[in-house]
Amino acid sequence: MAKFKFSKILIFAGALLVTGLSTVGAATVFKTVNAVIRPDIIVKLDNQTLSLKDGNGNTINPLIVEGSTYLPVRAIAEAVGLDVTWDSESSTVSLNRPEKAAALGVRGTVRDIVQGKDGITFLVEGKKQKDTRYDIATVTVNSQTILENVDSYSEIKEGSVVEVVFPDFVAESYPVMSAAVKLTVISNGEIGVRGTVKDIVQGKDGVTFLVEGKYQNDTLYDIASITVNSQTILENIDSYSEIKEGSVVEIAMPQFVVQSYPVMSAAVKLTVISNGEIGVRGTVKNIEQGKDGITFLVEGKYQNDTLYDIASITVNSQTILENIDSYSEIKEGSVVEIAMPQFVVQSYPVMSAAVKLTVISNGEIGVRGTVKNIEQGKDGITFLVEGKKESDTRFDIASITVNSQTILENIDLYSEIKEGSIVEVVMPEYVVMTYPVMSAAIKLKVIK
DSSP: OOOOOOSSOBOOOSSOOOEEEEEETTEEEEEEOOEEEOTTOOOEETTEEOOOBOTTSOBOOOEEETTEEEOBHHHHHHHTTOEEEEETTTTEEEEEOOOOOOOEEEEEEEEEEEEOSSEEEEEEEEOOOTTBSOSEEEEEEETTSEEESOSSGGGOOTTOEEEEEOOSOOOOOSSEEEEOSEEEEEEOSOBOEEEEEEEEEEOSSEEEEEEEEOOOTTBSOSEEEEEEETTSEEESOSSGGGOOTTOEEEEEOOSOOOOOSSEEEEOSEEEEEEOSOBOEEEEEEEEEEOSSEEEEEEEEOOOTTBSOSEEEEEEETTSEEESOSSGGGOOTTOEEEEEOOSOOOOOSSEEEEOSEEEEEEOSOBOEEEEEEEEEEOSSEEEEEEEEOOOTTBSOSEEEEEEETTSEEESOSOGGGOOTTOEEEEEOOSOOOOOSSEEEEOSEEEEOO
8 A cells, every 4th residue: 555644734625725723732823824726736646646536526636835735635545545534523634544354365175284383284275256365275373363163273174164364465376375364164074964966946146956865974964955156165066057956965064054954054065976977877796795885796788878887886884875774785686876976997897986876676576477569669668578476576467668778688779679588677666556567677687
C-alpha cells in the first residue's frame, strides 16, 4: 500500500471554506487565509490519476495556501484504503485502517506430516478455488498458530481436511511454504460414508444425491444424503459433473452434522473410488482364504459394459457388498459383478481389490433340461427348458431369456443354442413365481 505524509490537512465541507486553526491552552484561535483552487494539479496513486470526489460525489480540487498544497483528506484517505470519520462535537477527523478479512491460503487434505522441534510441517493438497490463494502448500503449525476445532496441533492427522490462513506476505515458491496464522480442521480424516451414488438431483450451486453403503469399521454412517458444490475437495475427478449414478464414493463430512435419517450433510471431500464401470462379471472359482479377506478368480466374457473377461479379485472388510451380508457367503460358482478402482496394475489376469461386489446368483442352478420352442427377440432369445426337479436345481421347467448380459459356457454366442440342446441355467436369486417360472438367465452352460 502506498504511504502518504501530510504536513497539513484541510477539510472540505460543502462550499469552499478555508481556515487555519491552532490551539493555545484551552482556547482555539481561528485565522482566515487566502487559498487558490488549482484544478490543474494532478494527483496520482501508484502512477494512476485519482479523480478526487467529496462525500456527495462532486469533484473537488487541490488548494494552494501560502505556498503549500492542500489535498482533500476524505478523497485521499479512501483512495489508499483508509476509513474516514468526522465527529462534529469534538471537531475530530479519524483515519483508520479497515479490519482486513484474511483470505484463505489453501484448503485441502493433509499429507506427509513431519514432526519438528517446535511444531509440525505438512503438505496441504487441494484445488485453487475462488476464496483460496493456492492449490497446494507446505504449511508449518506451531504454538503461535490459532487453531479451530482442535485443541492441539498434535490432533492433526494424515487425511485431515483443513483450511489455512497465511500471513499477508509469503515467499513465492512451488509449493509455497508458509507458517499458518490460523488453521481450521474441517474434517479430521474420518470417512462419513462409503457407498454407491443414487438419485442425483441437480441444484443451483451443486448436486445432491444418496450414498448407500454399509457400516464399516472406518465409516460413521451406512447411508447419507450428500450435497457436493464448488467448496468440496474432489479426488480422482475434476468436476462434480463427472459423478454418475452407480459411482462408488467416499465422503468426508464436517465434524458436526445435524442428525437425521438418513443424515444430511455437505461433503467436505469426495473421493471417487469407482465411477460406475463394471470391471468384470462372471463365475467365482478357486477361492482362497487370506488373513484379512478372500481372493478368487472371476471368469466371464468381455461384454459391452465390462472392462475385463477374467480377473483375480480380493474382497475384504472395505468392499461394499450387495445381496449378501458377508464375503464368507461367496461360494464357488457364485456369479458376481465387480467394480474395481479406477486405476489397477495391468497383468493377465488383472489383479485388483473389489471396490464393490454384487452377487447376482450364489451358485444355485435354476433349471437343467432340454431347450424347446426357441423364439428370436429384439435383444436376445427366449425358450423353454424342460427337465426334472433334482437335488441341486430349483425348478423342473422354466421359460428362459438369454441376451448379451448372459454369461455363456461352452459356446461363444447365444445364437449357437439349438432346439434339443441340454443346458444348465443359473437364475437371479429373486424371480417372479409363475408356472413355468419366467426368468432371464444370468449364466447358461451348454452340456450337450
